[in-house]
Amino acid sequence: MELAKIEKLLDAYFEGNTTLAEEAMLRDYFAQDEIAPQVAMYQPLFVGLVAAKEEVSDRELKLPKNQFKIKNWWYAAAASVVLAIGVAGFVFSEPKLTQEEQEALAAFEKTKEAMQFMSKNFNKGAEELTYISTFTETKNKILK
Template sequence: MESVNIEKLLEAYFEGNTTLNEEVILRTYFTEKEVEPQFQMYAPLFAGLKAAKQEVATKEPVLPESLGINRSWWYGIAASAAIVVLVAGFMFSRPSITAQEQEALTAFNESKKAMLILSENFNKGTGHLAIVNEFNNTKNRILK
């Protein structure tokens, strides 16, 4: 009696015309009961489907902690932090530049002083040259 039923169900099954309930009957028959020889060749199919159902994923999905609104917050924080670092860096690096400039300035001043002394002495020299001009005057008077 059961084998007639199973035969009918199998026929419908391969045509894609069984309901889910009927498929449960088939699965139970082939995996839990004594399968009659004429249906023996179908047993692996139902055993295979059963085994396929037992497979499970081993890894848990990993999700990022926060997204969306929180992410844009983080962008804001990161941007302001970057600005702070830039400004701070600029401020702190400034004194070192002025120290260099200071050095250059003092060097400039020193050399300016030296130049002034030099030119003063030159001027002293030109004062003495006025006497030489006197020679010229006398010579002009004589050779007129």
């Protein structure tokens, strides 16, 4: 294989842009005895990859038993109960007003009613003023 093609494949390999077929071509090239001295430093990498691919472990893996599902269920249930109690406490709690605050609130309501009554009467008076202004304009037209 020509050296320029190998160098191009190496550049693409280290950038992560090679296909599986191109990687196989690189492994085959570096498995040969005759390699160009410019790329000889990469031979241990590819030889090591081939050796690592062939390794098999005889060790038996023991996975932990799945005991966490029960604990996770209990945590979720406990969190839901705490949340429900907190929301219920917030929703059903009535504000406790002192005697002074209750009296102030009652005085505010009476003042509000009085202001509404005055506003209603002022509005009636303002309507009467429009009639008077119309009468004055008409009188001025006639007397001229």
